[in-house]
Amino acid sequence: MSLAATDWVWSQSDSRGAARLVLLAIADRADADGVAYAGTASLIRRTHAARSTVRDAVDALLASGELAVVEGERGPGGETVYRFPLLIARETGERPGPLSDPGRTSAPGGPATGPGEGRTSALGGAATGPQNKRSYSPQQQQQPPRATSTAAALIPELRPLDAALVAASIAVRWSLSLGEQRDVYRLVQAHGVEALVNLAARRTNPGEAPKAARYWLKVWSDLDRPAPSAPPRAPTSTSSYADNLAAGLALLAQKESRT
Known part of the structure; x- marks a missing residue:
């Protein structure tokens, strides 16, 4: 975490509301050079904001x-790499460079950026070659292992689900038989990828070790169970009184007709 970056946001940034919260979330991942990579999915988790709110906030910051984008650089999960031009200018005495893409109309990285969170070593601009890139292991970053795909033998129909789980930082150990994979795909067809990912997210704790796909198959199978029906309501005292009154009137009418 870069204390300089977070301190700059608190004391110097003109951002407000959701944009300030998103900027703080990115600054929290910045390295000593004021550079960080962050995906849309990770920013959603960290800020508890809607996807559209996060994307609009990034647009405003750009x-x-x-905030600026380091073109040509990507995080280990394909995340967008950001830099803080005003912070870098303050620290180095350089004038902040132009925005990476002034005509950008949406937050970079797309809807599925960001199973990983962390840092990158690029400084203040686009990369000039492989020598400018460094890789950091989870142990070096002291971060929980990021979600990665182990779906080498996964059927094509389940790859969208696997990609969505990875984007949500939910690691799955895919070791299902073909029949079990078909069962998962049936659940995808019945309930949709989003429902399965949301259920898995509710059952996953941050930093938790990857779980086997058979575990998730049992969890997702709960979606097929019908919701418990409400017990029948007991008749109210008003309706009972009305029924008794009607029966009494009918009995009285019978007696009068006999007389």
Whole structure:
């Protein structure tokens, strides 16, 4: 974590509301050079904001010049790499460079950026070659293992589900038989990828070790169970009184007709 980056956001940034929260989430992952990579999915988790809110916030930060994209660099999970031009200018005495993409109309990285969170070593601009890239292991970053796919033998129909789980930082050990994979795909067809991912997210704790796909198959099978029906309501005292009154009136009418 870069204390300089977070301190700069608190004391110098003009951002407000959701944009300030998103900027703090990115600054929390910045390295000593004021550079960080972050995906949309990870920012959603860290800020508890809606996807559209996060994307709009990033757009505003890019337009303001308080955040810029390091072109040509990507995080280990394909995340967008950001830098803090005003912070870098303050630390180095350099003038902040132009925005990476002034005409950008949406937050970079797409809807599925970001199983990983962490840092990158690029400084203040686009990479000039492989020598500018460094890789960090989870142990070096003291971060929980990021979600990666182990779906080498996964049927094509389940690859969208696997990609969505990876984007949500949910690691799955895929070791299902073909029949079990078909069972998972049937659940995808019945309930949709989003429902399965949301259920898995509710059952996953941060930093938790990957679980076997057979575990998730049992969890997802609960989606097929019908919701418990409400017990029948007992008749109210008003309805019982009305029924008794009607029966009494009918009995009285019978007696009068006999007389």
